Amino acid sequence: MSEPLLSVRGLTVSVRDRGVLRPLVSDLSFDLRAGEVLAIAGESGSGKSITSLALMGLLPNNVAVTSGQMLLDGTDLARLSEGQMRPLRGSRVAMIFQEPMTSLNPVQTIGTQLTEAVRAHQLLSRKAARVAAIQALRQVRIPEPDRRMGQYPHELSGGMRQRVMIAMALALRPALLIADEPTTALDVTVQREVLDLLRDLQAQTGTAIILITHDMGVVAETADHVVIMQAGRKVEDGTTPQVFAAPRAPYTRDLLAAVPRLGAGAERAAPLPPEAAVPVARLTDTSVHFDIGANFLGRPTHRVHAAVGVSFDIRPGETFGLVGESGCGKSTIAKALAGLVPHQGRIDVAGQTLSDLGAQARKDICRDIQMVFQDPMAALDPRMKVGDAVAEPLVIHGIGSPAERRARTEDLFRRVGLTPDQMARYPHEFSGGQRQRICVARALALRPRLIICDESVSALDVSVQARVLALLQELKTDFGVSYLFISHDMAVVENIVDRLAVMYLGQIVEMGTRDQIFGNPQHPYTQRLLDAVPIPDPTRKGRPYLRPAGEPPSPVRRIGDPAIRVALTDIGGGHLVGLAQA
Structure with missing residues (x-):
């Protein structure tokens, strides 16, 4: 066997906090040979990114390597000064950030x-x-x-x-490429293309790759070896087939068990909610566009067709999914439904048409629709205590006395798995999953009929994601609330929705029950989305994926040139499929 390109031995990285050294990474060791892909996997805070920054010599001023070696072709990177490290950074060791x-x-x-x-x-x-x-x-x-x-x-x-x-x-x-969560924020099809690209380039150039990720599906499809980290320590390592087939550490088993898998949703298939006379929300031929560009008279020249002729309804107690890539119109539809962007067509909420409502009626109907956004840290005021943030909707709508508002807030904290004594803390004192639970509690404060979850779990670790999804299901049972669940993660969608619509270029190209879409996808774009989902099974590595040819089409058209409408056809049982090709 060839000598390792990189040999990390007993690496400890510590932060100096008020004069005390506290380890962030403890006694980490691994080897990496030329042409291999090593995945360092684990949840946020496990020490993955700190390890990569140590290898690049990019640690913050108050963080340092306190013991151990990082030998790249025999050169200890931990002992190099900034002046010695600079010529190596980029030419011998390169990094792709998240x-x-x-x-x-x-x-x-x-x-x-x-x-x-x-x-x-x-x-x-x-x-x-x-x-x-x-x-x-x-x-x-x-x-x-x-x-x-x-x-x-x-x-x-x-x-x-x-x-x-x-x-x-x-x-x-470079001899060594470090990729730190390179696909976390990308759509599933783009993620698949980037991972295929890394694999192809690695085969062509012989570059060794360290892939840092919390997505075990990505690990299975890409890596030769895996290091699992928890709280700054290595808890397991081995070849990818070994770790997936026979994980030794309880933490590894928990991590793999939390990964959402395509096909697992059928095991928990629930009966569809009965059709109601009055849906919680109904969109009829809803369109949203934005004018851009300007001619010499200052008039717009082009139009972004963000949503075109979208129609669906959400029944009481139902989780309805909207899936598709970035820019397909999912979030635009959510904002139109919440009254945040102007629209054409008709949107009814609880039997009332939004365009017919006055200012006070619009404010009142906000009680029926709440949103949980993708980034909980950006959705919470960093200077406001989280208890006040959850109670704020009650204050705005003048609901209850201060004592009653506090009692309801305490109850909401318990409902989402937090404690009332945590109400006095600020957002930065919570983990990402806890912050998302606080956002769910705030959305529930007004006891809405519909909660819009816009990519609300896409940035979370898989175990935290599983807990938040379980919480949403539990709240649906307790409160009878309906969800509009927006995501590009097809495996997550399959495990939570009752019905869903697939969007492409602002239009719905396929719609039906979960079993219809995942069991019998008809539209080429739906099939492409499902084919691109990473599968947490190393035996499926290298499965074929048909990349789309040419430039992706654009929703931007000249004013006066309308978008080509997709006609949906019922192929049986309410399974609607678009005739236009993606």
């Missing part, structure tokens, strides 16, 4: 940033560096690389920006 928009300079073009990275480590002319940058973009399968060189980060999609980061990292052909 959020490409924060890693790219928003005021510089893609080309400027790529050529700067190349010229920082190689003595090349601007022209030669540009050629190398274009070749790197072509290598990561970005169409029209010459044109992309002149674009800014905000002009690219999330998947394209992540490809630029991969191109930047691979342009110098």
